[in-house]
Amino acid sequence: MKKTVLALALSSVAFASSAVAADMKIGVSIPAADHGWTAGVVYHANRIAEKLEAAYPGLDVIVKTSADPGSQANALQDLAIQGIDALVILPTNPDPLVNAIKEVKNSGTFVALVDRAPSNNDTSVRDLYVAGNNYGLGEVAGKYIAERNPDAKVVVIRGMPIPIDQARQDGFDAGIAGSDIEVLDRQFGNWNRDDAFKVMQDYLTKYDHIDVVWCQDDDMSVGVLQAIEQSQRDDIQYVVGGAGSKDMIKRVMDGDKMIPVDVLYPPAMVGTALAMTAAALYDNVPTAGVYTIDATLVTPENAADYYFPDSPF
């Protein structure tokens, strides 16, 4: 790839005002749509692949989905055999895939890593790292609740006991710092709809007054809303989730009182990585680096920008 980019950079002098139509191949390796968020990743990878192929006539984007690290390592080999100039990868599980990714990178291929970072996420593994802002996801939610209900009684549903969850909790605590918010409880819901339903049922039994639920994940919001509805209680004012699922964004757009806002951790970030990778190949701009996508607060005013009705997520 490096030599090709140089050739493009030099040739751009001659062809400055016409589209550079050099033939380039980008491989995209992502998890199979095993749950809502990754289904969104598959949708946006294909959506942006089509847009970029239209913008850059010589570009071919190959999207491959894999169910587990073993088959994803095979997918990387397949892509390498096809002769890709760049790889965009969202690993099913990053650490077991480090060697397979390094093999691609060491052959001179540009590597953009998305979302899930290996323990040692440095430039030996990838050129570009694109991810959401987990601390920000918690902080934005905390600030929203603290501003709207500065003395709310809040129950929290955590994800799993891993660093992503801890970063979200730390951000939330920073977001509510200085308010009179009382956090009644924090149980793990494993980013799972059914588990969140059970945790919320437990909270509804234990606490006779709850103002707000922060569950930091739109899949879990579904379970939480179900539990609240079954309880027929009206003390809970609203639920703040996170990610930016189609259904939750739609509720925000429609002014649903129980889902007044959402906080982005968008699966479309795979498209951001893909667009930057095309820019690396065709425009020779510096792209190696770390790109942290904002945890944007989605409100009725801006929700339409983040609503993809054809996405499965």
Added chain:
Amino acid sequence: MKKTVLALALSSVAFASSAVAADMKIGVSIPAADHGWTAGVVYHANRIAEKLEAAYPGLDVIVKTSADPGSQANALQDLAIQGIDALVILPTNPDPLVNAIKEVKNSGTFVALVDRAPSNNDTSVRDLYVAGNNYGLGEVAGKYIAERNPDAKVVVIRGMPIPIDQARQDGFDAGIAGSDIEVLDRQFGNWNRDDAFKVMQDYLTKYDHIDVVWCQDDDMSVGVLQAIEQSQRDDIQYVVGGAGSKDMIKRVMDGDKMIPVDVLYPPAMVGTALAMTAAALYDNVPTAGVYTIDATLVTPENAADYYFPDSPF
């Protein structure tokens, strides 16, 4: 802009496989070429503007240069009057321009801020922030010297006493930590060729043995090399600068022993911001966030990727 992006997102369903040729206007406001690095910014802004206009047929990019904050505020007003959908701005001086930038942003225009951040660099000022890695620039240089000459006597030429310089110094100290490197001196050279020449002359008088010079800036490297040459001393093995100027990258490419490497803080980052802004307008990928460009170590192996012979810098 927001509504237009939505319209594009929706229309992309119908036109998925053809180029979206919607008319869009991006304003680029950058400093006039007052010294080497900003001359590079002007060059790359125009280079990438042409490339993106070729890739997106409906796109119009207007590049305006300004000598000072007053005239840059006027340039922003001019751009706003022309009806831009997005703004890419590298401020001459960020704090005096915050209100002018906010005015553009509050009208619904996407704002990408490059390199120079105001004191309060949050989402009220910009959607996207693209910058180099000052800490990394020092750390990469420190690591290179520590690995190659773990017991070197090093003189350092600082920039100006502002946070950018402090971050570079902190990174350098982290990079050499654990080695036996002795830092003989650290004087300010104001990122200026002539000042660096004088500081280096002073060092050459004060210290009868110097192994390596770290001056973290390619303009200052020119002055340092001049002082060394005039002294006719042969104890100094090499100089490590930073930024990625055409002349220094060429020396690295050519295997010049005095400039064996360079560390990137590339003016082409304005092109990165411009490419992401086009992706925001045409591809509806999440672009709001913070993009930190790597301080890549430029070696004879990869120097060609960063060499722009037509650039003034």
